[in-house]
Amino acid sequence: xxxxxxxxxxxxxxxxxxxxxxxxxxxxxxxxxxxxxxxxxxxxxxxxxxxxxxxxxxxxxxxxxxxxxxxxxxxxxxxxxxxxxxxxxxxxxxxxxxxxxxxxxxxxxxxxxxxxxxxxxxxxxxxxxxxxxxxxxxxxxxxxxxxxxxxxxxxxxxxxxxxxxxxxxxxxxxxxxxxxxxxxxxxxxxxxxxxxxxxxxxxxxxxxxxxxxxxxxxxxxxxxxxxxxxxxxxxxxxxxxxxxxxxx
Amino acid sequence: xxxxxxxxxxxxxxxxxxxxxxxxxxxxxxxxxxxxxxxxxxxxxxxxxxxxxxxxxxxxxxxxxxxxxxxxxxxxxxxxxxxxxxxxxxxxxxxxxxxxxxxxxxxxxxxxxxxxxxxxxxxxxxxxxxxxxxxxxxxxxxxxxxxxxxxxxxxx
Numbered sequence: 001x002x003x004x005x006x007x008x009x010x011x012x013x014x015x016x017x018x019x020x021x022x023x024x025x026x027x028x029x030x031x032x033x034x035x036x037x038x039x040x041x042x043x044x045x046x047x048x049x050x051x052x053x054x055x056x057x058x059x060x061x062x063x064x065x066x067x068x069x070x071x072x073x074x075x076x077x078x079x080x081x082x083x084x085x086x087x088x089x090x091x092x093x094x095x096x097x098x099x100x101x102x103x104x105x106x107x108x109x110x111x112x113x114x115x116x117x118x119x120x121x122x123x124x125x126x127x128x129x130x131x132x133x134x135x136x137x138x139x140x141x142x143x144x145x146x147x148x149x150x151x152x153x154x155x156x157x158x159x160x161x162x163x164x165x166x167x168x169x170x171x172x173x174x175x176x177x178x179x180x181x182x183x184x185x186x187x188x189x190x191x192x193x194x195x196x197x198x199x200x201x202x203x204x205x206x207x208x209x210x211x212x213x214x215x216x217x218x219x220x221x222x223x224x225x226x227x228x229x230x231x232x233x234x235x236x237x238x239x240x241x242x243x244x245x246x247x248x
Numbered sequence: 249x250x251x252x253x254x255x256x257x258x259x260x261x262x263x264x265x266x267x268x269x270x271x272x273x274x275x276x277x278x279x280x281x282x283x284x285x286x287x288x289x290x291x292x293x294x295x296x297x298x299x300x301x302x303x304x305x306x307x308x309x310x311x312x313x314x315x316x317x318x319x320x321x322x323x324x325x326x327x328x329x330x331x332x333x334x335x336x337x338x339x340x341x342x343x344x345x346x347x348x349x350x351x352x353x354x355x356x357x358x359x360x361x362x363x364x365x366x367x368x369x370x371x372x373x374x375x376x377x378x379x380x381x382x383x384x385x386x387x388x389x390x391x392x393x394x395x396x397x398x399x400x401x402x403x404x
Contacts, residue, residue, distance in 0.1 A: 142368035146373075153361040163372050
């Protein structure tokens with residue numbers, strides 16, 4: 001059973017394979033995302049994060065969920081030498097760069113606790129899959145072309161790993177620097193990260209993308225992360241271990 | 249934004265080794281653990297201005313902080329051309345399961361992307377939300393335009 005709804009400003013798709021209570025569990029997953037949105041949305045004036053940003057809540061009164069997310073954000077900032085930052089120039093906090101992966105991971109944990117082994121949860125292109133699809137085969141995930149949203153440029157089998165993509169949408173592939181037309185373009189447009197779970201993939205996809213081309217070397221140096229980086233010329237660079245996930 | 253931190257490629261490290269111009273014969277490389285890391289910030293390294301005939305010899309670059317550890321290379325020049333690059337220092341806390349040649353920075357594999365055929369269960373990509381955003385915005389603007397017209401008509 002598969003369902004897609006728009007929540008947190010993005011399409012969220014949940015598929016549960018052959019579970020008797022699939023319908024109820026899918027409702028529970030969407031209810032969970034709605035609760036996360038209510039707490040963490042910076043667009044909702046009555047959310048906890050808005051209350052924090054307006055100085056309406058004392059640090060001692062933060063919810064356990066907020067503490068956990070802020071702690072993960074602080075840890076990610078350290079691990080990426082400041083390339084992950086939830087504090088905006090105006091001083092306000094926007095943890096949305098981490099909330100998505102965190103919420104998908106928690107939704108997946110919810111399903112596992114209910115005994116579901118074969119499923120995926122996809123929120124805006126960041127995905128936690130588990131087990132096999134309805135045909136009993138490993139989940140196949142396509143990486144979308146940053147140049148054409150109808151096109152897949154890679155097919156991977158992440159297994160129980162999480163996958164997340166950060167990037168920008170490119171309308172015109174032929175980008176060059178008019179001040180240095182001969183210089184190699186080093187703009188990167190898409191970075192897909194596979195991690196031990198979707199939270200790991202998401203937080204490092206966000207941070208490594210901000211590093212620019214060096215992001216792929218950062219990922220290469222991390223034992224549990226693999227990456228596939230696409231630059232503005234349509235050239236992809238992959239970490240050494242990424243190949244293990246590519247569909248044969 | 250620290251310009252060097254956008255590059256961790258061998259070419260740049262080689263260029264920085266050359267721009268450091270420390271002939272190994274004249275000034276042997278300081279043992280790495282006694283060398284303070286060069287600040288990652290500073291002026292961008294302009295490779296082009298350093299190109300051209302190099303002096304023959306071995307040139308050791310400064311130690312650079314490349315996020316995940318310190319990196320230092322030595323460029324060997326013969327007949328004005330770089331013939332080899334030795335990696336003097338590279339983070340040792342890398343994954344041990346990967347066969348990393350201690351004499352070479354890992355050269356990551358490049359490929360030109362191409363459309364893949366075949367069905368997939370799910371798609372990972374950052375474009376969906378931004379594409380959806382653009383589509384939604386254009387619809388909203390189209391609505392705004394038609395509303396504007398209808399209001400204008402109503403008003404006329």
